[in-house]
Amino acid sequence: MICVSLGRARHTRMIAEHKYLVEQGAELVELRLDFIGRAVNLKRLIENRPGPVVVTCRRREDGGRWMKSEQERMMLLRSAIAAGVEYVDIEADVASQIPRYGNTKRVISYHKFSDTPDEIEQIADAMAEEDADIVKLATMATTFSDNLRMLNMVKNARRPTIGICMGEIGMVTRILGERVGSPFTYATYSVDKKLAPGQLNWKEMMELYRYKEINQDTELFGVIADPVANSHAHLVQNTAFYEQGLNARYLPFRVPRDDLHKFMQAARELGISGVSVDTPHMENVVDYCTQAESSASGIGAVNTLIFQGKDNLGYNTDYRAAMDCISETFNLKKGIEKPMQGVAVMILGAGGVARAVAWGLRQRGADVTIASRTMEKSQLLASEIGCRCVEWAERHDPKVNLLVNATPMGMHPDVDRSPFDAAQLNQFMVVFDAVYNPESTLLIKYARKQGCRIITGVDMFVRRLAYQYKLFTGRDAPTRLMRKTIKEATSPVRLN
Numbered sequence: 001m002i003c004v005s006l007g008r009a010r011h012t013r014m015i016a017e018h019k020y021l022v023e024q025g026a027e028l029v030e031l032r033l034d035f036i037g038r039a040v041n042l043k044r045l046i047e048n049r050p051g052p053v054v055v056t057c058r059r060r061e062d063g064g065r066w067m068k069s070e071q072e073r074m075m076l077l078r079s080a081i082a083a084g085v086e087y088v089d090i091e092a093d094v095a096s097q098i099p100r101y102g103n104t105k106r107v108i109s110y111h112k113f114s115d116t117p118d119e120i121e122q123i124a125d126a127m128a129e130e131d132a133d134i135v136k137l138a139t140m141a142t143t144f145s146d147n148l149r150m151l152n153m154v155k156n157a158r159r160p161t162i163g164i165c166m167g168e169i170g171m172v173t174r175i176l177g178e179r180v181g182s183p184f185t186y187a188t189y190s191v192d193k194k195l196a197p198g199q200l201n202w203k204e205m206m207e208l209y210r211y212k213e214i215n216q217d218t219e220l221f222g223v224i225a226d227p228v229a230n231s232h233a234h235l236v237q238n239t240a241f242y243e244q245g246l247n248a249r250y251l252p253f254r255v256p257r258d259d260l261h262k263f264m265q266a267a268r269e270l271g272i273s274g275v276s277v278d279t280p281h282m283e284n285v286v287d288y289c290t291q292a293e294s295s296a297s298g299i300g301a302v303n304t305l306i307f308q309g310k311d312n313l314g315y316n317t318d319y320r321a322a323m324d325c326i327s328e329t330f331n332l333k334k335g336i337e338k339p340m341q342g343v344a345v346m347i348l349g350a351g352g353v354a355r356a357v358a359w360g361l362r363q364r365g366a367d368v369t370i371a372s373r374t375m376e377k378s379q380l381l382a383s384e385i386g387c388r389c390v391e392w393a394e395r396h397d398p399k400v401n402l403l404v405n406a407t408p409m410g411m412h413p414d415v416d417r418s419p420f421d422a423a424q425l426n427q428f429m430v431v432f433d434a435v436y437n438p439e440s441t442l443l444i445k446y447a448r449k450q451g452c453r454i455i456t457g458v459d460m461f462v463r464r465l466a467y468q469y470k471l472f473t474g475r476d477a478p479t480r481l482m483r484k485t486i487k488e489a490t491s492p493v494r495l496n
C-alpha cells in the first residue's frame, strides 16, 4: 500500500486534495499537520474524511515544519487518537507520553537526515518496545549499501516495519519495501511537493513502477549512474515491460563514483538481475566482469551488465547501436572487412560513448580524430584506440565526412550550446549527435540547415535500449513504443 503524504498551509487545500487523492484511488493519506499555517483545526480535517489517514505533526529537528509548542503538538496527536483516526505517527522518544486508545494504530517513527546509522536493527528493536503497531525508520542514504542494510532490517524485523532510505541514493528502498514485508511506503502528491528527500510521486509509483504488483518473482533491472536524475531509460524500459506483460521493473540507481564496489556487492542480494551502466562507471565496471564480449573489452567500457549465476557478463550496446546507425546511413555493405576505409571522422568527447564509437569506427577502417575539452583524456583514448587527436580549439580544422558529438553539450538544459560551429558544417557531412534530450539539439538544427545527413541521439538511444532489453529479457524489444515513449518524454511542451 502507498501512503500519500499531504502537506498544505491551508485547511481548504488539504481537504480538497485529500478528497481528490481518494477519488484517484489513494488508499491511505498522511495528513502533515505541521504544514498547516494557522491554528490547526483537526476536527475540520478529519471529521468527514474521505478515506483512512495517518496523522503526523513533525518537529523541525525531524525534518518537519512545526513551530509551535511541544505541548500543543502532543495535544493534537492525543486528540487525533481520541477522534479515532486510523493511524497516528509518534516519534519514538515521545511515544511513552502518548498512550494507546481505541483502534488507532501507532506508527512509532525515527528520522535521521544526516546518515543511516550502523545500529538500525537495535534502534528498530527499541522502537518496537514502544507499543508499536508499526515501526518506521526514515534515514538518509549516504552510500548504496545503506539500502541493503535497511531492506534486510525490514525483512528480519519482529514487528511490521517501514524502512526508508531518504535521498536519491535510497530510492530503491521506497520501491522494494513491500517485497520485504513493509506494511506501506510513502509517496508524494506531486513531484514539486516532496515532503522528504527522494520521495517519488505516487502516480509514478503506481503507473510506472506498478508498486502494488511487485512481488518476490519480479525481476529487477536498472541503470547505475551519477547523476541519474536526467536518465529516461526507466520510462522506456518499464513501459516496454508493461506492454509485453513482463513481471519486471527497471529502476534508476544513483551510485556515486566511489560506491561502485558497494553496488556490486549489494546487487545480487537486492535481487538485481542486470543493469545498464552509465557515466561515471562504464570504464570501471570492466574490472568486475568475469566475461565480456570482445567489443566491450576492446572498447574498455561496458554499458550493460548481466548477473548470471556467479558471472558478471559485460556488453557494450552503445557500440552496437552507434554502428547500426552509421551502417544504415552510410549504407555499408555487410561482409566487407573495412567498410569505412577512407572515411574521415571527427569524434567530439573522450568518455564512454566516444570510446565505443571510436573503437567501432577504427575496426571498420575509418580515419578517426578525437577532440575533447581535456587533451589528456583525448590523448589516452587516441593511443588506446590507435587514432589521432587534436586540441578542442582545432576541432574544426580537419576535413571530415562524419562528425560525432559524444559530449553532453546541447543536452537539456544546456540547449543553447553546440559543440561545433554551424559555419563549419557542409552538405557532404553526416552529423551524428549522441545527445537524445532534446532530439533536435542545436547541432542537429545546424546540420539540418546546412543540408547534412543526420543521425540523432534518439536513433541511437532506442537501439541501445532495445539491445539491453533483449539482454535483460531474452525478447525482442517493442522499439516503436520505445521510440514513442522517449519522444514524448523529451519533446518540449506544446501549447494548443
Ligand SMILES: O=C1C[C@@](O)(C(=O)O)C[C@@H](O)[C@@H]1O
Residues within 6 Å of the ligand: 005, 030, 032, 056, 089, 109, 136, 138, 164, 166, 186, 187, 195, 196, 197, 199
Ligand atoms: O516519515 C515519513 C516518511 C517520509 O519522511 C519519507 O521519507 O517519505 C515522509 C514523511 O511525511 C513521513 O512522515
